[in-house]
Amino acid sequence: MIQRNNSYRLLPFKFTHIGNKELIVNEVGDYLFMPNGTVQRVISGSVNRNTEEYRDLLSKFIICDSYNDILQDVIATRIRTKKSFLDGFTSLHIFVLTLRCNQKCVYCQATSQNKDCVNKDMKIEDLNKAISLMLKSPNPHITMEFQGGESSLVPSLVEHAILETERQNKSVGKEIKYVICTNIIHFSEELLNLCEKYNVFVSTSLDGPESIHDSNRGVSGSYKHFVDSLLRIRERLGQDRISPLMTTSVLSLNYPIEIVDSYRQLSFHYIFLRPLNPYGRAKENEDWNLYFDKFLEFYKKSLDYILLLNKRGEFFVEGFTAMVMKKILTPFPIGFVDLQSPAGIINSVVVYNYDGYVYCSDESRMMAESGDFTFRLGKVSDKYEDIFYGKKAQALSRVWATEYIAGCSDCAFQQYCGADPVRNYSTQGDWYGHRPSSLFCKFHKAVFEYLFELIDRRGNEVLPIIRRWIYD
Amino acid sequence: MTDKFIKGSNNNIIYVTSCCTNRCIMCCQPPLDEDDSTYHYKRNINLIDTADPETDYVCITGGEPTLSGDLLFDYMHRIWDKMPNSSIHLLTNGRSFANANYVEKFTKEANGKLFVGIPLHSDNYADHDVIAGAKGSFYATLKGLHNLGILGFEIELRVIILKQNYKRLDKIAEFITRNLPFVAQVSFMGLEVIGYAEKNYSKVWMDSECFTINLARAIDILDNSHIQTRIFNIPHCLLPTALWPFACKSISEWKKTNLGICSNCSMIDECCGLFSTSKRYSANLKPIIR
Ligand code: SF4
Ligand code: SF4
Ligand code: SF4
Numbered sequence: 001m002i003q004r005n006n007s008y009r010l011l012p013f014k015f016t017h018i019g020n021k022e023l024i025v026n027e028v029g030d031y032l033f034m035p036n037g038t039v040q041r042v043i044s045g046s047v048n049r050n051t052e053e054y055r056d057l058l059s060k061f062i063i064c065d066s067y068n069d070i071l072q073d074v075i076a077t078r079i080r081t082k083k084s085f086l087d088g089f090t091s092l093h094i095f096v097l098t099l100r101c102n103q104k105c106v107y108c109q110a111t112s113q114n115k116d117c118v119n120k121d122m123k124i125e126d127l128n129k130a131i132s133l134m135l136k137s138p139n140p141h142i143t144m145e146f147q148g149g150e151s152s153l154v155p156s157l158v159e160h161a162i163l164e165t166e167r168q169n170k171s172v173g174k175e176i177k178y179v180i181c182t183n184i185i186h187f188s189e190e191l192l193n194l195c196e197k198y199n200v201f202v203s204t205s206l207d208g209p210e211s212i213h214d215s216n217r218g219v220s221g222s223y224k225h226f227v228d229s230l231l232r233i234r235e236r237l238g239q240d241r242i243s244p245l246m247t248t249s250v251l252s253l254n255y256p257i258e259i260v261d262s263y264r265q266l267s268f269h270y271i272f273l274r275p276l277n278p279y280g281r282a283k284e285n286e287d288w289n290l291y292f293d294k295f296l297e298f299y300k301k302s303l304d305y306i307l308l309l310n311k312r313g314e315f316f317v318e319g320f321t322a323m324v325m326k327k328i329l330t331p332f333p334i335g336f337v338d339l340q341s342p343a344g345i346i347n348s349v350v351v352y353n354y355d356g357y358v359y360c361s362d363e364s365r366m367m368a369e370s371g372d373f374t375f376r377l378g379k380v381s382d383k384y385e386d387i388f389y390g391k392k393a394q395a396l397s398r399v400w401a402t403e404y405i406a407g408c409s410d411c412a413f414q415q416y417c418g419a420d421p422v423r424n425y426s427t428q429g430d431w432y433g434h435r436p437s438s439l440f441c442k443f444h445k446a447v448f449e450y451l452f453e454l455i456d457r458r459g460n461e462v463l464p465i466i467r468r469w470i471y472d
Numbered sequence: 473m474t475d476k477f478i479k480g481s482n483n484n485i486i487y488v489t490s491c492c493t494n495r496c497i498m499c500c501q502p503p504l505d506e507d508d509s510t511y512h513y514k515r516n517i518n519l520i521d522t523a524d525p526e527t528d529y530v531c532i533t534g535g536e537p538t539l540s541g542d543l544l545f546d547y548m549h550r551i552w553d554k555m556p557n558s559s560i561h562l563l564t565n566g567r568s569f570a571n572a573n574y575v576e577k578f579t580k581e582a583n584g585k586l587f588v589g590i591p592l593h594s595d596n597y598a599d600h601d602v603i604a605g606a607k608g609s610f611y612a613t614l615k616g617l618h619n620l621g622i623l624g625f626e627i628e629l630r631v632i633i634l635k636q637n638y639k640r641l642d643k644i645a646e647f648i649t650r651n652l653p654f655v656a657q658v659s660f661m662g663l664e665v666i667g668y669a670e671k672n673y674s675k676v677w678m679d680s681e682c683f684t685i686n687l688a689r690a691i692d693i694l695d696n697s698h699i700q701t702r703i704f705n706i707p708h709c710l711l712p713t714a715l716w717p718f719a720c721k722s723i724s725e726w727k728k729t730n731l732g733i734c735s736n737c738s739m740i741d742e743c744c745g746l747f748s749t750s751k752r753y754s755a756n757l758k759p760i761i762r
Contacts, residue, residue: 058596467696
């Protein structure tokens with residue numbers, strides 16, 4: 001509560017240098033790009049009231065002339081809105097029905113098993129109990145996602161899961177959205193019927209043109225099967241009922257334009273440029289620092305190309321940019337669990353694994369495959385409260401928000417970033433993490449800096465495009 | 473003003489009172505200090521009683537209508553009773569809604585189709601309070617907007633373009649997307665040069681050539697953020713063609729006029745025209761020949 005001669009007051013803000021400017025960000029994510037030296041003048045009370053600068057600072061709630069109740073109410077509403085993703089508690093419930101798979105992806109994060117392997121499917125009793133737990137979530141809107149392994153190898157389990165959920169939900173009455181994650185290599189009629197009947201959304205993966213896709217899959221002919229199934233699924237379920245995820249393998253890094261074009265070729269208008277995660281088999285991959293540096297270049301090239309397409313009149317969305325920019329440009333939260341504070345684990349997502357245990361996140365259950373059960377929350381037969389509000393959840397809650405962990409608490413990007421104790425643990429060995437040496441931090445900082453530079457240099461040109469993505 | 477309310481007219485107006493808590497520097501109906509609501513009462517009741525029951529639009533204005541206490545609710549009920557299909561457009565500076573008790577009472581009484589029009593003059597209190605001629609008005613209006621927004625009322629924000637705010641139209645738009653994303657419509661309005669606007673002409677008037685670039689940016693921000701946006705009282709010949717889709721035929725027939733040059737204009741049927749009441753017009757009017 002500093003008050004200087006000029007009598008305006010400071011509201012909480014953070015700042016950083018980008019290029020030769022200062023980026024000032026307030027408590028609710030409003031930002032200002034100002035010439036170097038602005039922060040010094042702001043805090044010394046020497047901003048002149050007759051300037052546009054003074055008005056900018058007022059408008060972005062960085063200074064005010066008096067602390068009043070209404071200003072406080074407005075900011076409180078803003079914070080409530082930003083954090084409204086917490087209102088309903090866990091919304092995404094992932095079911096790992098099997099660990100078996102029919103592909104051998106080079107970056108596989110699920111450390112999947114051969115398709116004929118035994119004992120890697122979820123038991124019916126465990127599945128039923130997991131469904132009861134899911135329906136205990138206070139959230140009225142639930143997404144139930146079937147993952148693997150390859151979930152299309154266990155169509156009868158998928159069917160049972162849906163029927164059992166429908167049955168149990170009769171007395172509960174939640175709105176449930178089903179998603180099946182599958183490589184669609186063998187997508188049977190039986191599964192198509194099921195998807196049609198229960199409005200199941202198909203989430204799949206496409207890594208680029210045939211050569212890249214097949215090389216990443218470790219199985220030849222994969223792309224051809226993919227395209228066949230894609231057409232069948234679209235015809236039966238509709239154009240918008242299937243969407244792919246892209247994973248950037250080391251090979252992919254060299255093809256930023258070709259990968260985008262391969263999506264356009266198959267009439268997709270959306271791509272999510274996603275780096276590898278240092279989990280599972282991906283962990284052994286190579287030097288992560290180098291990988292992320294290269295990924296950043298890949299991301300910039302792809303994004304630039306996509307922006308150009310949009311300028312030429314084609315509507316094509318880059319999902320990662322849209323997510324981050326939604327945090328920067330709007331008062332609303334996003335449904336992207338990697339960039340949330342408090343973290344996405346438990347608050348937004350939870351995983352019921354084939355082994356009958358409940359885990360914090362996808363990454364947590366993958367760690368369990370290599371014998372590390374740190375993020376196991378309990379057994380599906382445990383009480384809801386003991387899993388979701390238990391000792392482990394409580395301990396995690398002490399380190400899962402950017403607002404109070406060292407490094408993040410005074411970072412200018414705090415409002416746009418997220419906390420991830422699971423990744424801290426897997427890459428740095430402890431939940432709390434060490435920001436100066438964290439790759440997650442380095443990577444996200446670089447992305448934020450790049451996007452803010454983009455806003456500064458080419459705002460009038462690119463912001464209209466990006467706003468259309470956000471509100472699409 | 474009309475003598476009979478009819479269906480399809482945007483000129484069905486209940487003028488409640490000349491009192492106001494603001495003293496806007498461009499007010500076209502300069503407020504009085506004494507309460508004249510009883511003076512207007514008889515005429516208003518007569519307008520409602522004789523109205524065509526099919527009337528679909530009634531505007532309640534002032535001054536500040538909420539200052540008339542229960543009288544406002546009396547009018548609203550009578551309007552909805554007599555003209556059940558009508559939507560009431562309540563023009564208010566929004567400050568009364570900062571008061572929780574008033575909002576509670578208003579919510580109970582306002583049980584028909586309603587659209588609340590509230591002016592927002594700036595993205596910062598310093599400019600807004602100067603334009604509104606009243607200290608504290610920005611925050612009171614902001615709080616009023618939030619209270620109405622939380623309760624789900626349909627809100628129209630009105631931004632009257634002036635010398636005091638034309639440079640910040642894009643910033644006002646951004647402020648709205650961040651702090652008032654729940655509003656149903658934002659209306660950018662050209663100035664009617666009567667009342668205080670005439671008296672303060674050189675202080676408030678800004679010719680459109682100085683603000684159209686900023687206005688286009690503002691509209692782009694709001695439109696891309698899915699907030700419906702409209703332009704009122706600015707003729708087509710003063711707007712870049714990209715903004716034509718947002719321009720409304722806003723000026724009601726009884727105070728609308730065209731100049732001699734307009735007769736050659738191909739947009740005369742789409743254009744909002746000019747205020748016959750305005751004492752001055754832009755020097756840049758010129759017919760659009762296609
Ligand atoms: S992780 Fe890094 S970039 Fe993100 S908020 Fe923390 S310090 Fe800032
Ligand atoms: S709020 Fe309306 S009536 Fe009151 S002074 Fe301003 S323009 Fe005039
Ligand atoms: S010339 Fe007259 S009719 Fe044509 S756009 Fe201008 S004001 Fe309207």
